[in-house]
Amino acid sequence: MTIHPISVLWKNNTDKHYSLKIIDISLRGCAQVMFQNNPITGLLFFIAIFIAAYNNNNPLAAWGCIVGTVLASITGAIAHDVKSWRDGLYSYNGCLVGIAIPVFITATPIMWLCLVVGSVVSVIATVCIADILKTWKVAALTAPFVLTTWVILLASYAFHNIYGSGLPAPELSQHYIAASQNHYSISFFIDGTLHGVSQVFLFPGILASLFFIAGLAVESVVCACYAIIGSFIATLLACYLGANPHEIEAGLYAFSAVLTSVALGTVFNHPGWQVFIYTVSGIIFTVFIQAAMNVLLMPFGLPTLTMPFVISSWLFLVPNKELMPEHRH
Amino acid sequence: MTIHPISVLWKNNTDKHYSLKIIDISLRGCAQVMFQNNPITGLLFFIAIFIAAYNNNNPLAAWGCIVGTVLASITGAIAHDVKSWRDGLYSYNGCLVGIAIPVFITATPIMWLCLVVGSVVSVIATVCIADILKTWKVAALTAPFVLTTWVILLASYAFHNIYGSGLPAPELSQHYIAASQNHYSISFFIDGTLHGVSQVFLFPGILASLFFIAGLAVESVVCACYAIIGSFIATLLACYLGANPHEIEAGLYAFSAVLTSVALGTVFNHPGWQVFIYTVSGIIFTVFIQAAMNVLLMPFGLPTLTMPFVISSWLFLVPNKELMPEHRH
Amino acid sequence: MTIHPISVLWKNNTDKHYSLKIIDISLRGCAQVMFQNNPITGLLFFIAIFIAAYNNNNPLAAWGCIVGTVLASITGAIAHDVKSWRDGLYSYNGCLVGIAIPVFITATPIMWLCLVVGSVVSVIATVCIADILKTWKVAALTAPFVLTTWVILLASYAFHNIYGSGLPAPELSQHYIAASQNHYSISFFIDGTLHGVSQVFLFPGILASLFFIAGLAVESVVCACYAIIGSFIATLLACYLGANPHEIEAGLYAFSAVLTSVALGTVFNHPGWQVFIYTVSGIIFTVFIQAAMNVLLMPFGLPTLTMPFVISSWLFLVPNKELMPEHRH
Numbered sequence: 001m002t003i004h005p006i007s008v009l010w011k012n013n014t015d016k017h018y019s020l021k022i023i024d025i026s027l028r029g030c031a032q033v034m035f036q037n038n039p040i041t042g043l044l045f046f047i048a049i050f051i052a053a054y055n056n057n058n059p060l061a062a063w064g065c066i067v068g069t070v071l072a073s074i075t076g077a078i079a080h081d082v083k084s085w086r087d088g089l090y091s092y093n094g095c096l097v098g099i100a101i102p103v104f105i106t107a108t109p110i111m112w113l114c115l116v117v118g119s120v121v122s123v124i125a126t127v128c129i130a131d132i133l134k135t136w137k138v139a140a141l142t143a144p145f146v147l148t149t150w151v152i153l154l155a156s157y158a159f160h161n162i163y164g165s166g167l168p169a170p171e172l173s174q175h176y177i178a179a180s181q182n183h184y185s186i187s188f189f190i191d192g193t194l195h196g197v198s199q200v201f202l203f204p205g206i207l208a209s210l211f212f213i214a215g216l217a218v219e220s221v222v223c224a225c226y227a228i229i230g231s232f233i234a235t236l237l238a239c240y241l242g243a244n245p246h247e248i249e250a251g252l253y254a255f256s257a258v259l260t261s262v263a264l265g266t267v268f269n270h271p272g273w274q275v276f277i278y279t280v281s282g283i284i285f286t287v288f289i290q291a292a293m294n295v296l297l298m299p300f301g302l303p304t305l306t307m308p309f310v311i312s313s314w315l316f317l318v319p320n321k322e323l324m325p326e327h328r329h
Numbered sequence: 330m331t332i333h334p335i336s337v338l339w340k341n342n343t344d345k346h347y348s349l350k351i352i353d354i355s356l357r358g359c360a361q362v363m364f365q366n367n368p369i370t371g372l373l374f375f376i377a378i379f380i381a382a383y384n385n386n387n388p389l390a391a392w393g394c395i396v397g398t399v400l401a402s403i404t405g406a407i408a409h410d411v412k413s414w415r416d417g418l419y420s421y422n423g424c425l426v427g428i429a430i431p432v433f434i435t436a437t438p439i440m441w442l443c444l445v446v447g448s449v450v451s452v453i454a455t456v457c458i459a460d461i462l463k464t465w466k467v468a469a470l471t472a473p474f475v476l477t478t479w480v481i482l483l484a485s486y487a488f489h490n491i492y493g494s495g496l497p498a499p500e501l502s503q504h505y506i507a508a509s510q511n512h513y514s515i516s517f518f519i520d521g522t523l524h525g526v527s528q529v530f531l532f533p534g535i536l537a538s539l540f541f542i543a544g545l546a547v548e549s550v551v552c553a554c555y556a557i558i559g560s561f562i563a564t565l566l567a568c569y570l571g572a573n574p575h576e577i578e579a580g581l582y583a584f585s586a587v588l589t590s591v592a593l594g595t596v597f598n599h600p601g602w603q604v605f606i607y608t609v610s611g612i613i614f615t616v617f618i619q620a621a622m623n624v625l626l627m628p629f630g631l632p633t634l635t636m637p638f639v640i641s642s643w644l645f646l647v648p649n650k651e652l653m654p655e656h657r658h
Numbered sequence: 659m660t661i662h663p664i665s666v667l668w669k670n671n672t673d674k675h676y677s678l679k680i681i682d683i684s685l686r687g688c689a690q691v692m693f694q695n696n697p698i699t700g701l702l703f704f705i706a707i708f709i710a711a712y713n714n715n716n717p718l719a720a721w722g723c724i725v726g727t728v729l730a731s732i733t734g735a736i737a738h739d740v741k742s743w744r745d746g747l748y749s750y751n752g753c754l755v756g757i758a759i760p761v762f763i764t765a766t767p768i769m770w771l772c773l774v775v776g777s778v779v780s781v782i783a784t785v786c787i788a789d790i791l792k793t794w795k796v797a798a799l800t801a802p803f804v805l806t807t808w809v810i811l812l813a814s815y816a817f818h819n820i821y822g823s824g825l826p827a828p829e830l831s832q833h834y835i836a837a838s839q840n841h842y843s844i845s846f847f848i849d850g851t852l853h854g855v856s857q858v859f860l861f862p863g864i865l866a867s868l869f870f871i872a873g874l875a876v877e878s879v880v881c882a883c884y885a886i887i888g889s890f891i892a893t894l895l896a897c898y899l900g901a902n903p904h905e906i907e908a909g910l911y912a913f914s915a916v917l918t919s920v921a922l923g924t925v926f927n928h929p930g931w932q933v934f935i936y937t938v939s940g941i942i943f944t945v946f947i948q949a950a951m952n953v954l955l956m957p958f959g960l961p962t963l964t965m966p967f968v969i970s971s972w973l974f975l976v977p978n979k980e981l982m983p984e985h986r987h
Contacts, residue, residue, distance in 0.1 A: 079977075110899065117946070121939075121943050121973075124974060124977055127976070128974075128977050131976050131977065132794055135794075136460060136464075151947055151950040152946060152950075153950075154953045155899075155949035157949075158834050158901060158950075158952050159834065159899040160835060160899075160900030160901070161900035163833065170957075172499040172628060173499050174499070175486050175493065176487050176489055240439075240490070241439065241484075241489075242488045242490035242491070243489070281453075285446065285480075288446070288480050291484035291486075291487035291488060292481075292483035292487075295483045295629070296483055296629060299628045299629070300831065300953070301831065315457050316453060318457040319456035464793060465789060465790055501828040501830070502815045502958065504815050504822065505815065505818055507818040570768065570818075570820060571817045571818030571820070572817055610782075614775065614779050617775070617813045620812070620815075621808070621811075621813045622812075623816050624812045624813070625958060644779075644782060647790060648782055648786050
């Protein structure tokens with residue numbers, strides 16, 4: 001890759017000015033949700049998040065995302081690992097916490113307190129989990145985001161002043177019976193696949209999805225392809241197994257598979273045929289884990305967030321960790 | 330142990346022919362469910378499984394067991410650990426997955442897809458969990474089987490085309506009240522003890538149980554005794570504590586204890602008086618863990634499978650791992 | 659610290675006489691629940707436990723505490739780590755098991771069997787968990803007590819002869835709605851704070867709390883202050899977030915924070931301003947974890963015990979484990 005003069009200029013300025021440095025880290029942090037270390041990718045992702053949040057009538061989620069990412073970027077300095085900090089590896093969990101809290105919790109001043117607490121704790125959780133997992137040379141992925149957010153969402157049930165208006169009602173699981181035989185159209189699969197990409201950031205949306213894919217393609221076209229392939233295979237499989245078609249169309253069976261696909265196919269393994277087959281296996285099992293966790297969390301009224309991706313990726317990464325590129329050790 | 334000429338002949342042929350090698354690994358894999366590395370034991374176990382499955386009107390479970398074991402034996406070659414692969418250590422989880430899926434899921438073509446996915450993933454899970462646990466020098470035991478199967482069983486609730494007809498209905502736990510004071514006969518204890526042995530492979534059955542015990546005795550009479558002792562103590566304790574007598578008689582409080590008893594008493598420790606007392610402590614606590622997990626999984630409509638044995642054995646093995654025979658490191 | 663002649667006399671006698679040694683270890687074990695290695699602290703704690711148990715009409719909990727602590731102290735000798743054994747580090751979990759079983763289980767001979775099994779297994783669990791956690795240089799804390807007790811309490815639902823009369827009924831969680839706007843008085847905060855300290859040992863109580871604080875102050879006044887500060891901040895935050903006022907007043911939102919505060923502020927870190935801020939962050943997130951676990955355990959009819967403290971402390975200790983004083987490695 002040739003280094004553009006503008007990229008050198010940017011680097012020099014971010015080294016000198018603290019506020020520019022935090023902006024750079026925040027952009028990279030946003031991009032790291034999908035494993036990219038590139039501020040342009042991050043910028044495109046932020047645009048996509050704003051489009052998705054405004055289209056879904058929840059603008060606070062976009063602003064919360066900025067607050068969460070910036071706070072995590074500032075807090076990340078405590079981690080004593082300057083390289084990871086500068087690469088945004090302490091920021092991406094705060095980015096997702098910043099979206100998730102306004103999505104699931106009613107907007108009040110205490111919601112913002114939860115968002116601040118969640119973003120800061122997500123950094124401590126990242127350091128903690130990364131330290132535990134380095135024994136087996138796997139990354140923390142989005143586990144810090146999921147665990148921190150689950151704690152706050154569960155706590156919302158116990159606190160009068162935090163209301164989880166976006167949470168499903170706790171109930172015992174029952175076998176899902178389809179209302180009628182479904183005839184899936186081509187547009188159904190396109191919708192499910194694209195929504196799957198944008199659901200990584202907790203919103204459905206076609207236009208947002210195209211921005212996310214563009215952001216990936218800026219850094220790596222292969223990566224963008226793996227995201228689409230992962231989403232498409234997951235959508236197809238969920239239809240074949242007979243999942244709820246509304247959930248499939250909203251991308252809720254595909255978003256974890258998008259991340260698994262990118263992680264297994266391009267980030268932690270060297271691309272190739274064997275890796276492609278291994279990645280497809282990972283995508284298939286991610287759909288089962290997604291369904292299993294939907295059911296498992298039903299009695300608690302909790303969303304799975306990206307935990308199915310995390311579990312599936314750990315499962316498939318630990319056995320072949322010797323393939324992992326150096327920079328992710 | 331003297332080496333029979335027939336055993337040498339078998340070894341030479343399994344080295345030369347791939348299909349014989351897979352048969353040998355599959356037989357050893359079946360035997361490894363109870364920690365034995367012996368194809369004769371495996372053969373007796375397979376006979377027992379067929380008897381039990383046909384007697385319980387679920388012949389598919391026996392055929393599924395063969396499919397699962399063979400698939401796991403083939404997949405195990407990816408693990409780059411030829412010794413463990415040849416010893417069947419990547420096959421025993423697939424063997425149990427192959428029984429469990431037909432036991433809990435209604436027979437459809439998608440059930441067979443689940444069985445194939447489960448068997449293959451059980452190998453990846455074995456490599457993953459074994460790698461994680463080698464930090465503390467304990468074995469994966471049947472955790473890969475349990476976790477893989479749980480994912481598929483939970484997912485069955487979310488998918489219209491997978492029906493978990495053998496699963497208990499999800500419900501909130503209530504304190505168990507015995508209908509009347511029970512008077513346990515001697516035949517009750519004999520039934521509970523023998524069913525406990527065969528329930529390791531998910532079916533009750535007296536004749537099957539005798540074949541399982543014979544299979545153990547072929548390799549080690551001490552091992553067979555520990556299996557019976559474990560089952561008997563667990564049956565006795567469950568009666569004393571007042572568990573559901575139908576479940577005790579079906580061996581459902583004893584099967585985890587059978588495995589704990591064999592694991593702690595003969596496989597991972599050198600036999601002796603201290604080890605005997607330690608093993609009895611392990612058996613006693615396994616009964617508590619079995620009851621606790623029955624209750625814990627009630628709201629999810631899930632069976633415990635052999636997880637109580639896994640947890641109990643990890644709990645009792647980590648503290649004295651320096652006693653573990655070399656071959657299990 | 660100067661060494662009193664009486665302390666030398668005590669040391670010499672405990673070295674010589676087995677029964678005195680067990681008494682010394684039991685006293686230190688009781689003190690280790692709050693991280694103190696001091697028999698005088700343990701004596702004051704035992705007095706506090708007797709006051710609290712008798713005032714709450716459950717004298718068996720005090721006697722159970724003695725039985726549990728002594729049994730764990732005797733069993734601890736199997737651990738081959740004489741220093742930790744003599745310091746009471748294998749006894750404090752048995753101390754808490756000995757209180758918890760009579761608090762939650764109806765008094766019958768089988769209750770005492772559970773207490774004996776729980777105390778002995780708590781030692782094995784301590785060795786197991788400490789061995790697992792030494793990979794990351796963190797302590798087992800009270801995890802062995804919590805996990806062992808959870809197993810027995812869950813099992814009580816399945817056994818006719820063990821009745822968990824002190825357990826909450828299993829139910830699905832609902833968002834807590836306060837009956838009316840609360841006006842908290844100063845005495846409310848004082849009660850909540852003091853009850854929070856004594857709830858570490860599972861009972862509310864003002865007088866008992868003063869004895870616990872005195873016990874801490876005997877060894878370290880800073881430690882006693884951190885206990886009170888942790889309890890006060892947690893009480894305040896729980897009010898602000900709108901928790902159930904009866905539970906706040908009973909100290910149920912503060913007891914985990916008391917332990918987190920002492921652990922992060924004085925035991926595992928060198929005191930100072932940075933550590934103080936870090937500890938306050940830990941206290942704040944402990945309140946969220948406490949609420950989250952209350953909700954998470956509702957469908958199982960289980961109390962959280964001190965698990966919120968354990969999780970919060972692991973989360974905040976792993977990232978800065980290099981600060982840990984040597985003796986706790």
